[in-house]
Amino acid sequence: MGGHGQDYLVDVKSLKTEHIINGNKGEMWIRKPRIKTNNMCNIPLLRVPRELLEKYSSDKGCESRGQVLPVPTNQKMNAYLKEIATTCGINKRLSTHCSRHTFATSVTLANKVTMENVAKMLGHSSTRMTQHYARVLDESILDDMMNVDNKLFGNNSNTESNGIASNTK
Numbered sequence: 414m415g416g417h418g419q420d421y422l423v424d425v426k427s428l429k430t431e432h433i434i435n436g437n438k439g440e441m442w443i444r445k446p447r448i449k450t451n452n453m454c455n456i457p458l459l460r461v462p463r464e465l466l467e468k469y470s471s472d473k474g475c476e477s478r479g480q481v482l483p484v485p486t487n488q489k490m491n492a493y494l495k496e497i498a499t500t501c502g503i504n505k506r507l508s509t510h511c512s513r514h515t516f517a518t519s520v521t522l523a524n525k526v527t528m529e530n531v532a533k534m535l536g537h538s539s540t541r542m543t544q545h546y547a548r549v550l551d552e553s554i555l556d557d558m559m560n561v562d563n564k565l566f567g568n569n570s571n572t573e574s575n576g577i578a579s580n581t582k
Contacts, residue, residue: 421509421510421513422484422485422486422487422490422509423448423449424445424447424448424449424454424536425482425484426480426484427445427448428443428445428480428481428482429479429480429481430481432444432445433458433466433481436457440457440458441457441458441463441466442455442456442457442458443455443456443458444456446536447536450536450538452536452537452538453533453536454533454534454535454536455533455534456534465482466481466482469481469482469483487509490509491507491508491509494507494508494509494511494512495507513535517531517535517543521534522553523553528540528543528544531543
């Protein structure tokens with residue numbers, strides 16, 4: 414198999430309607446093994462992914478290919494991402510691999526999703542793989558240490574009175 418991004422596109426390309434299931438509470442999930450590792454991914458579908466699935470549910474091209482979403486080649490996808498970056502003024506090379514990393518860090522970990530849950534959604538066999546994949550977020554470190562500070566010294570402590578320098582950018 415090719416580069417990192419191609420691995421992920423193969424997973425999306427192989428997504429079938431039988432991989433989209435309803436949970437016990439009526440929520441929608443993707444439950445599908447990763448092509449590369451055969452590790453099961455369990456991904457709850459939020460509003461936008463559900464809307465995209467609905468949008469393409471009657472797409473003739475998807476139907477003829479047996480897919481639930483239209484999937485371009487890795488090269489074409491990266492060209493689209495480059496166009497998006499240029500339009501949005503993002504000065505970073507975007508790629509499918511970069512988007513997976515962003516999902517792991519900015520979307521999930523930065524929003525307090527546990528490492529174990531992120532690992533499961535990414536199809537990692539252990540959190541050790543996810544830890545290598547996702548960088549530790551400074552905000553997360555600060556939040557964790559402020560919780561420790563609050564537990565040790567009470568809720569009235571703040572960064573200035575404890576001698577913790579503020580490092581805002």
